[in-house]
Amino acid sequence: MPQAVVVGAGIGGLTSAVALRRQGWEVTVLERAAAIEPVGSGLAIAANALKALDTLGLGDRVRALSRVQGQVGIKRADGRWLTHTTPEAAEGRYDDSVVVLLRATLMEVLTDAIGPDALRLGIGVSEVDPEGGVVRTEAGEELRADLVVGADGIRSRTRQALFPRHPGPAYSGVTAWRGLVPRGELEIRSTESWGRGLVFGVNLLAGDLVYVYATDVSPPGLAGGDERAELIRRFGGWHDPIPALLRAADPALIIRSDVHHLAEPLPAYHRGRAVLVGDAAHAMTPNLGQGACQAIEDAVVLAHVAGSGGPAAYTAARLARTRKMVRRSWAVCRVTKVRNPLVAGLRDAAVSLGTRLVPDLLVRSLDEVLGWRPPGQEAAPGGVVSSRPRRP
Template sequence: MAEAVVIGAGIGGLTSAIALRQRGWEVTVLERAPAIEPVGSGLAIAANALKALDTLGLGDRVRALSRIQGQVGIKRADGRWLTHTTPETAAGRYDDSVVVMLRSALMEVLTGALGPGALRLGAAVADVDPETGMVRTEAGEELRADLVVGADGIRSRTRRALFPGHPGPVYAGVTAWRCLVPRGDLEVSVTESWGRGRVFGVSPLAGDLVYVYATDVLPEGAVLGDEREELIRRFGGWHEPIPALLRAADPAAVIRSDVHHLAEPLPAYHRGRTALVGDAAHAMTPNLGQGACQAVEDAVVLAHTAGAGDLAGYTAARLARTRRIMRRSWAVCRATKLRAPLLVAARDAALAFGAKARPDLLVRSMDEVLGWRPPEEAVSSRPRRP
């Protein structure tokens, strides 16, 4: 039986392990952390990733834990719509919509599907030999595999082993806040509001929670005081329900982190017996909500190609697509960073005009991203959803 070692137990690593095990691989997942801790944030799983999860028999479990309804789109800071659509419109075009769920809930689905015995916690990797498939842990253990999957995130040690000359991640120029807030009596829908250099997103989740996130242009490594007070100072004058959600937020639950991405794409996603998935391969800004979705796509395609011993086929299938999505996400990030009043007015006018001229523009603009389909062999191995 072919053996695989997956480095990292995030979304991309766990999905890769599940996909490989379903194709008959013996899989060991090495995770540096002593436990998989729940992260207090939400996650968008779009139609492309749902179809990938369907090939693993997990799509409907994810849909059952998710929520999306009402108008979806982009507003100005005063609450006026710039462009919007509905989940039904997206579902009619892509046979699925975008669902929003707790990141921790998706992790529970994935760890449950992985099954016992495969995941080893507290196993930090010290070194990888891409050509031979040798993995050495910090504890001195050596594991040799037919396939090594580097799913160790944006600061990937595996990526450095494959491409030591690559400059690695760079600061995108924005910092990001995330928080889960009780919904209470508030009326909320999936929206993202754009101001001068600032963004505030709202997504209702299953149950009585709302996932909120925000970005602002700040120097890298900026130290702030009370993060909730910083959010109120920046966004407290924006349209409802943003101020009400911030008042309801627990200051201790607000997470902030600078946004980094791979500004220089990698030349390939494999070398020797080793392949990269997720942020290790193509860390992107979060503006299209495709980071986790692309990691799930990676996992399904990798399992499909690696079974034939074709890692070059994996790179061929994933490199051009993920590069395009990285560029699109960065273009949106740059648009949200605009601060000059005339440039912001021109940006907003262009969005509003496009939506008026083509009411389905917001959905159509995502055809290349959301219209993706898994490899036919992977699809044929699972019954199609009705």
């Protein structure tokens, strides 16, 4: 039985472990933390990632958590729609919409799927030898593997071992807030609202929790004060229900972090017997909502090719697509960073006009992102052929 060691128990690492085990690999996951404590609040699992999870038998468990309803899309700070669609439009095109859920919930689903025997917590990795497939822990243990999977995030030590001359992550110019707020009596729709250099997103989760996120152009390293007060200062005059959500938020549950990404792409996602997945390979800004989705895609593709084509085949299958996702996400980030009132007005007018000229522009513009299919399945132009029965 081939042996794999996964460094990191985030979404990419856990999904890789599940996928490899289902292909007959013996997998050990090493996680530095003593417990799995997911960073962040919520995340989006879009149609492409749901299809990937289907190959692992986990897609419908995640779909059952969906609360996205009614019109969804992008608004101005005053509440006027710039572009919108419905979950039904996305489902008609891709046979799936999007599920927004707690990161902790997805981690629980993945951890259950790999079983307790594969996961070793409190194990820090000190060194990775990609050519020999050797992982050395901080406790002095040496593990040898046919495949080493670096899933240790944006500050990946595994990436540094594979590509020591790569400059690493760069600051995007924006800081981000994330939080969970009780819904109460508020009417909630899944929206993202754009201002001049500012973004505010609202999503309803299972359990009547509301996941909120926001970004603003900012120098790095300013986190640490009263972050709810900071959000009220920036967004307190925006459209409903944003001010009410901020008033109801618990300041202790608001997380602020500067947004970094891999602005300089890696030349490959492998070296020797080691590969990189998720943020370790292609950390992107959150503007497409594809960070976790691309990590899930990585894992499924890796498991598909690892036994035959090996690490080189994984790079060949993933490099071009993920580079495009990083570029597209950065392009949206740059658009939302616009502070000049005239330029921001032209941006909003262009999005609004495009929606009037092209019905369901918001959905159609994502064909390249959401139309992806797992290995061995065919994608139809302008849509997707499902691997599972279409829901009535």
